Amino acid sequence: MLDALNAIAQPAPAATGAISRHDYRPPAWLVPETRLVFDLDPAATRVTATLSVTRNDASGDPLRLDGAGQRPLAVRVDGVAIDDWRIEGEQLVVPLAGDAHTIETEVEIAPERNTQLMGLYASGGILCTQCEAEGFRRITYFPDRPDVLSRYAVRMVADAARYPVLLANGDPVAAGTLDDGRHWAEWNDPFPKPSYLFALVAGDLAVNRGQFTTQSGRGVDLGIWVRAGDVEKTRHALHALELAMAWDERVYGREYDLDVFNIVAVDDFNFGAMENKGLNIFNSRYILADPDTATDYDYDAIAAVVAHEYFHNWSGNRITCRDWFQLSLKEGFTVYRDQGFSADQGSAAVKRIEDVRGLRAAQFPEDAGPLAHPVRPESYIEIGNFYTATIYNKGAELIRMMATILGPQAFRAATDLYFTRFDGTAATCEDFVACMEEASGRDLTQFRLWYSQAGTPRVAASLSHQAGDGRATLRLAQHVPATPGQPDKQPMVLPLRIRVFGAETGRALGDEQLVLLDEAASTIVFDGITERPVLSVNRGFSAPVIIESDRSAADLAFLSAHDDDPFARYEAMQQLMLDTLVATTIEGRPDNDAVITAVANTLDDRTLDPAFVAEAVLLPSEGFIGDQLAMVDPEAIFRAREGLRRALGLRLADRWRDAYERAPDGPYVYSPAAKGHRRLRSVALGYIAASGADDAATIAFRQFERADNMTDRQGALGTLANGYSDEREAALDIFYHRYAGNSLVIDKWFQTQALSSRDDTGRLVADLARHPDFTLANPNRARALVGAFGANQRAFNAADGSGYRFLADQLIALDKLNPQTAAKLLPPLARWRRFDSDRAALMRGALERIVATPGLSKDVFEQASKSLG
Known part of the structure; x- marks a missing residue:
């Protein structure tokens, strides 16, 4: 990778060498105890840190403490001020003899000027922290690495009127007032933790309190802290927290370990939330909800994120990662856990989809x-660039595959072993897999390739049938494409759930099998096959692979109606649609009959969950269609998809109107059944509009005006936003003025327009970037407009390159404020190799302009330079 980086002309001054996993060394010094004293002020906060340090090796190395952005005021060793400390790069170096000392540092920081939102910063009058991955060094000098675990005692002093609430990790131990209008509070966390889990909040906050009794009978005080006017919007999050605590006890045997569990919601946050021990800090979009301002998706996301951060108490906090290369140890496992929780709260099939x-x-x-x-x-x-879908989502799929291979009992025994053996330590991915092996007796040596090989395996599946001898033969072959730095790949272990069905009777021909494909090719023989078999493969998406099969359109339509695995049934429909759309994009001659018949059959099947029907009849996204092509043609893909949408809308017009009217009337209820009806109504409305029906805008606007909930209102607004009617302009204006001042809902207003399929979306987005309510300083707002536009394949990839120039302009400006958020929005430009030469040149030009920007951050430089390499 370094060679590729060095090949970029005039690298940005911020660029530095890469950190290698193989260079890991244990810390030279440990910090068993940490005491922090904060004299809080938004303009000038003083932080006094007292560290008990012990030597961890025989190297004789000095103590090196990481720091960034603070002003050092004093350094003391064993109570005595010293002057032989020095700053090397971003480290405070203290020469020390002997094996144990007490180090005290005093620094000054300015939270209100911290636009990076890492370390201690100000958000809407609240002082709060974000320390993962390397934000603690922006608060005070410390060995800021995940394998240095310490017990923290914290004292906060602040203006009592401005910051009446003072929170930190662990449990509260003391509080009091001072004569000068200030007050203080002390918190202790008895559990050793790395610095990235430190948290502090000071502000004028109201609380929604709850109580949870653990399985051992211990009471835990729960609190969700928000601005006073938002307390009523925390009920759903508090209920989700209680459900998650009970679920983790029941499914994983994990009991909460402190006397309090607090959540604080803030408006300015780089992530969704943070699992700091006992004090989770959340982006407010994942806490605040009521029917008028939050969609069903928002409600679901809140429950999932609350559960995710709570589950981290064990899979991330009690056991943390040894180094940042092991990030998926905590994130992949915890995503798998939160997916399981969400699946148990509603439709497991829809959740898997x-x-x-x-x-x-x-x-x-x-x-x-x-x-x-x-x-x-x-x-x-x-390291901020590796908080990716690969670490989180693919990491979760690795855990799911191991759970599938081991079976539920052995997997639970393995997780129990892991939690017991590594409690209070910093572990590795290898440690986790070794527990899977030990508890189950299985050899997972080859499975470990999933941790070291990049790329999505492709599996060719071909089923042949010899009618005379009652036998069917399935041939499987796998291939992992080359990825940067890894041209040659070894075969992976792929757990594939497989079943065959009779084409004539529609019944299953035998039980489901779990096939472990661990070679380049394999053959499976099915006996007793008395009719032509149809293959159902990778049921439940048992392995994160791409299936390339020889199943015909008729076979896929058959499976979409008869497969007994809900995901496989959905997958057959999606593959049928995808094959049709790819053929239309390439050849320009649509053959939509098979899709229309399959969708009609699905709509007619009243035994199906409406939520499942809604997912099954949705067409694949333009981006996913493009992923199937050697070269992405945004306009051709758009025409093919819109053509099929229009054909479905016209040919099934009565069915869409029936589905639209099928949802029961009544006030908003958040339940799996009600969510399904609302989801299907929104999908049906989209198809009515796609048909070109004269009354489509009228129907959508009527829904928009009459809706008693944000799900139906935004569903109607999204449909209108794609068109050119007078109702579109009226709805957008009404929506904006109704919710002016509610930042989370105005984010939806920006996002809905950025995702529009109109021909002029690029121009509209450029205008919105000049809107008085648009700001790059808030990550949610930047993601709502700039991020959403980058995901709009057709609009972003306008042939004149205007979309690329817009994104580059926004990223260069955002990098000066918040490099981490800027880097997260860059990947749409990285796909230039997938486009025609003209677009590719324009995208490369945008990347080169970003790389050449003076003072570019390491975050954005790494993403942009890798994208060019």
Whole structure:
């Protein structure tokens, strides 16, 4: 990778060498105890850190403490001020003799000027922290690495009127007032943790309190802290937290370990949330919800993220990662856990569909592009760039595959062993897999390739039938495409759930089998096959692979109606649609009859969950269609998809109107059944509009005006936003003025327009970037407009390159404020190799302009330079 980086002309001054996984060395010094005193002020906060340090090796190395952006005021060793400390790069170096000392540092930081939102910063009058991955060094000097675990005692002093609430990790131990209008609070966390899990919040906050009794009978005080006017919007999040705590006890045997569990919601946050021990800090979009301002998707996401961060208490906090190359140890496992929780709260089939759709939309393209990396990366320049779909979503699929291979009992025994053996330590991915082996007796040596090889395996599946001898033969072959730095790949272990069905009777011909494909090719023979078999493969998406089969359109239509695995039934429909759309894009001659018949059959089957029907009849996205092509043609893909949408809308017009009217009337209820009806109504409305029906805008606007919930209102707004009617302009204006001042809902207003399929979306987005309510300083707002536009394949890839210039302009400006968020929005430019030469040249030009920007951050430089390499 270094060679590729060095090949870029005039690298940015911020560029540095890569950090390699193989260079890991244990810390020279440990910090068993840490005491922090904060004199809080937005303009000038003083932080006094007292560290008990012990030597961890015989190297004789000095103590090196990481720091960034603070002003050092004093350094003391064992209570005595010293002057022989020095700054080397971004480290405070203290020469020390002997094996144990007490180090005290005093620094000053300015939270209100911290636009990076890493370390201690100000958000809407609240002081809060974000320390993962390397933000703690922006608060005070410390060995800021995940394998240095310490027990923290924290004292905060602040203006009592401005910051009446003072929170930190662990449990509260003391509080009091001072004579000068200030007050103080002390918190202790008895569990050793790395610095990235540190948290502090000071602000004028209100709380929604709850109580949870653990399985051992211990009471835990729960609190969700928000602005006073938002307390009513925290009920759903508090309920989700209680459900998650009970679920983790029941499914994994994990009990909460502190006396309090607090969540704080802030408006300015780079991530969705953070699992700091006992004090989770959340992006407000993943806490605040009521029917008028939050969609069903928002409600689901809140429950999932609350559960995810809570589950981290064990899979991330009690056991953390040894180094950042092991990031998926905590994130992949915890995503798998939160997916299981969400599946248990509603439709497991629909949840699996949603998870796979997300994997294909974000992780598969990542695996196929210049930013591809293994689940356990080998090197990085900026660790923030590795909070990716590969680490999270693909990492979860690795856990799912191991659970499938081991079976539920052995997998639970393995996780119990892992939690017991590594509690209170910093572990590795290897440690986790070794527990899987020990508890089950299985050899997972070859499976470990999933951690070290990048790329999405492709599996060719061909089923032949010899009618005379009652035998069918399935031939499987796997291939892992080359990725940057990994031209040659070894065969992976692929757990494929397989079943065959009779084409004439529609019944299953035998039980489901779990096939472990661990060679380049394999053959499976089915006996007792008395009719032509149809293959159902990778049922439940048991392996994160791309299946290339010889199944005909008729076979796929058959499976979409008869397969007894819900995901496989959905997958057959999607593959039928995808094959049709790819053929239309390439050949320009649509043959839509098979898709229309299959969709009609699905709509007519009243035994199906409406939520499942809604997912099954949705066409694959333009981006996913493009992923199937050697060269992406945005306009041809758009025409093919819109043509099929129009054909479905016209040919099935009565069925769409029936589906639209099928949802029961009544006030908003958040339940699996009600969500399904709303989802199907929104999908049906989209097809009514796609048909070109004269009354489509009228129907959508009527829904928009009458809706008693954001799900129906935004569903109607999204349909209108794609068109050119007067109702579109009226709805957008009404929506904006109704929710002016509610930043989370105005984000939806920006995002809906950025995702529009109108011909002039690029111009509209450029205008919106000049809107008084648009700001790059808030990550949610930047993602809502700039991020959404980058995901709009046709609009972003306008032939004149205007979309690329717009994104480059926004990223260069955003990098000066918040490099981490800027880097996350760059990947759409990285796909230039997939486009025609004219677009590719324009995209490269945008990347080269970004790389050549003076003072570019390491975050954006790494992403842009890798994309060019």
